[in-house]
Amino acid sequence: xxxxxxxxxxxxxxxxxxxxxxxxxxxxxxxxxxxxxxxx
Numbered sequence: 001x002x003x004x005x006x007x008x009x010x011x012x013x014x015x016x017x018x019x020x021x022x023x024x025x026x027x028x029x030x031x032x033x034x035x036x037x038x039x040x
Contacts, residue, residue: 001033011039 003020011017016036023034 001035002038003035004037005040006037008039013039015039 006017008015008017015038017039018037019034020037021032021035024031
């Protein structure tokens with residue numbers, strides 16, 4: 001789940017820059033999606 005966008009010359013647009021909160025899943029079921037920031 002993308003929660004913010006940041007300017008970045010080192011990353012391509014839409015690429016994950018930082019994981020803000022780790023996600024969890026058990027087998028194929030997602031319990032909590034990861035929260036990430038992505039490059040603009």
